[in-house]
Amino acid sequence: MEKKYYQPEFETMPVEDIKKLQSEKLVKQVKHVYENVEYYRNLMDEKGVKPEDIQSIDDLHKLPFLSKADLRDAYPYGLLAKPLNECVRIHSTSGTTGRRVVAFYTQHDVDLWEDCCARAIVAAGGTKDDVCQVAYGYGLFTGGAGLHGGSHKVGCLTLPMSSGNTERQIQFMTDLNATILCCTPSYAAYIGESLKERGISPKDVPLKAGIFGAEPWTEEMRKGIEEALGIKAYDIYGLTETSGPGVAFECCEQTGMHINEDHFVAEIIDPDTGEVLPEGEKGELVFTSLDKEAFPLLRYRTRDICVLSRKKCSCGRTLIKMAKPMGRTDDMLIIRGVNVFPSQIETVLLNQGYQPNYQIVVDRVNNNDTFDVNVEMTPEMFTDKMSEVLSLERKLADEMKIMLGINPKVHLVAPKSIQRSEGKAVRVVDKRKLI
Amino acid sequence: MAIKQLTVFVENKQGALVTITDTLAKNNVNIRALSIAETNDFGMLRLIVNDEVTAEKTLSEKGYLVKITDVVGVKIGDAPGKLTAALEVLANAGINMDYLYAFMLRTEKHAYVVLRVENNEIAEAALEKAGFHLITNADICKL
Numbered sequence: 084m085e086k087k088y089y090q091p092e093f094e095t096m097p098v099e100d101i102k103k104l105q106s107e108k109l110v111k112q113v114k115h116v117y118e119n120v121e122y123y124r125n126l127m128d129e130k131g132v133k134p135e136d137i138q139s140i141d142d143l144h145k146l147p148f149l150s151k152a153d154l155r156d157a158y159p160y161g162l163l164a165k166p167l168n169e170c171v172r173i174h175s176t177s178g179t180t181g182r183r184v185v186a187f188y189t190q191h192d193v194d195l196w197e198d199c200c201a202r203a204i205v206a207a208g209g210t211k212d213d214v215c216q217v218a219y220g221y222g223l224f225t226g227g228a229g230l231h232g233g234s235h236k237v238g239c240l241t242l243p244m245s246s247g248n249t250e251r252q253i254q255f256m257t258d259l260n261a262t263i264l265c266c267t268p269s270y271a272a273y274i275g276e277s278l279k280e281r282g283i284s285p286k287d288v289p290l291k292a293g294i295f296g297a298e299p300w301t302e303e304m305r306k307g308i309e310e311a312l313g314i315k316a317y318d319i320y321g322l323t324e325t326s327g328p329g330v331a332f333e334c335c336e337q338t339g340m341h342i343n344e345d346h347f348v349a350e351i352i353d354p355d356t357g358e359v360l361p362e363g364e365k366g367e368l369v370f371t372s373l374d375k376e377a378f379p380l381l382r383y384r385t386r387d388i389c390v391l392s393r394k395k396c397s398c399g400r401t402l403i404k405m406a407k408p409m410g411r412t413d414d415m416l417i418i419r420g421v422n423v424f425p426s427q428i429e430t431v432l433l434n435q436g437y438q439p440n441y442q443i444v445v446d447r448v449n450n451n452d453t454f455d456v457n458v459e460m461t462p463e464m465f466t467d468k469m470s471e472v473l474s475l476e477r478k479l480a481d482e483m484k485i486m487l488g489i490n491p492k493v494h495l496v497a498p499k500s501i502q503r504s505e506g507k508a509v510r511v512v513d514k515r516k517l518i
Numbered sequence: 519m520a521i522k523q524l525t526v527f528v529e530n531k532q533g534a535l536v537t538i539t540d541t542l543a544k545n546n547v548n549i550r551a552l553s554i555a556e557t558n559d560f561g562m563l564r565l566i567v568n569d570e571v572t573a574e575k576t577l578s579e580k581g582y583l584v585k586i587t588d589v590v591g592v593k594i595g596d597a598p599g600k601l602t603a604a605l606e607v608l609a610n611a612g613i614n615m616d617y618l619y620a621f622m623l624r625t626e627k628h629a630y631v632v633l634r635v636e637n638n639e640i641a642e643a644a645l646e647k648a649g650f651h652l653i654t655n656a657d658i659c660k661l
Contacts, residue, residue, distance in 0.1 A: 460527055460583055461583075462583055462585075465525075465527055465583045465585050466525075466585060466587075467523065467525035467562065467564060467585055467587045467634065468616050468617075468634070469555045469557070469562055469617070470616070472560075472562070473557065476559075494559040494560075495559065495560060496529060496559070496560065497527055497528075497529045497560070497581075497582070497583065498581060498583060499581055500529060
């Protein structure tokens with residue numbers, strides 16, 4: 084019989100018991116962090132909060148927030164709570180101004196993260212009889228490693244494809260009978276189109292489910308992917324700061340993602356006042372990791388705008404659900420699954436001697452993100468030689484690729500040609516209509 | 519000896535060139551030679567004019583990126599093989615060329631070549647030594 088849950092004892096735990104478990108874990112975690120992370124201890128001291136003040140999950144609101152800026156300030160070891168020789172892994176994501184976010188994992192942390200991913204795979208119908216094709220990027224990015232580990236835990240036959248090389252993806256998928264596909268939704272859509280181009284019908288592809296995340300996607304996109312691949316498409320949420328994908332995952336109801344509350348507490352706050360909002364209200368999503376050892380962030384502000392719901396779910400899980408994020412409280416863009424901050428572009432331009440007059444144009448063409456950066460040429464940079472001007476463009480694109488990890492198309496444009504709004508250049512034009 | 523060339527950064531959109539030539543015309547600047555190099559994103563308009571100072575000033579005031587560069591001008595015979603002869607001189611002197619463009623007048627038995635090279639002095643000396651006649655802005659204005 085198909086297993087419905089990976090860890091039913093937690094996934095279907097009565098809400099009261101979850102809260103009790105969270106309280107116990109939180110008290111221990113706060114003590115662990117206070118004793119081992121000077122950076123956070125200072126924040127708590129500034130706020131006048133002692134570990135003893137945290138007796139249950141109801142005291143969570145007393146703790147100070149952490150933000151991306153704190154991660155930048157504390158780079159690289161400032162938020163580490165375990166000796167480095169007890170850590171076994173690092174993952175990383177881009178930061179706001181070029182300094183990357185570096186997250187550390189002990190073996191225990193990797194295990195709990197992989198458990199979370201395993202829950203997502205089982206919720207998507209995965210069993211040890213499945214062949215799970217992981218087409219998220221492997222490497223510093225958490226996508227590949229997370230789902231790979233989860234797939235092992237479930238006992239699926241794992242295809243560690245990493246992203247790209249669509250020809251090979253399709254060959255493995257069809258020859259080796261992959262039944263579950265894990266990748267970004269835009270890549271899933273791209274694979275779907277590639278199948279169509281090759282005249283391969285969804286019926287001829289053994290896939291039954293897909294677990295897609297790391298970037299925003301719409302219900303329309305879900306429908307398109309489901310039709311193109313002949314599967315059911317499940318959303319998954321996570322961020323490097325909290326471990327990676329699997330913090331929350333979708334079940335068969337497909338009406339939001341269950342948060343793994345035995346490991347993470349979610350709060351919704353008013354982004355302006357920091358005040359905790361009641362369930363059902365829209366605000367900024369904040370996560371506290373309850374039992375991560377090496378990189379245990381307390382009250383980390385994700386900047387994602389979201390809503391939580393405790394409504395009973397037909398799948399039987401009691402874990403609270405989060406809606407798809409509805410936007411950001413900052414200007415972060417997610418392009419091809421990668422976090423991009425306009426400030427990073429600005430840093431590159433200033434380093435290269437340009438004025439910060441630029442415009443990022445993002446669009447989605449054939450379900451693939453396009454990423455163009457228009458940069459105003461300066462008199463100092465301008466020369467009469469075409470080869471030199473073209474190499475300026477290339478140099479900028481190369482530097483941005485180093486900073487961001489993805490390739491933009493850089494276009495040098497005439498001075499003052501970028502559209503301005505009340506004197507300020509319009510920095511971002513996002514034509515994707517994702518929300 | 520060199521000729522003053524203007525290079526203007528031109529956006530790749532309709533009417534971009536017209537605004538430039540119109541600005542020059544309204545300021546009584548006469549274009550003697552021009553060449554355009556383009557990419558998908560932008561174009562670079564290179565001009566030899568009778569009054570580069572006025573041209574640069576008026577275009578800059580309109581917000582254009584303008585750069586004045588010294589280039590080499592050389593007069594060659596209007597017959598097969600004449601350009602080759604000039605280019606051979608430069609090649610033999612080990613001079614790298616970035617671009618060139620040429621123009622000719624109906625009334626003359628000559629063509630004029632504008633050359634952008636890495637070292638003007640060496641190129642000019644080599645060409646003169648080979649018997650080529652170099653031209654200046656003043657010559658161009660008289661044409």
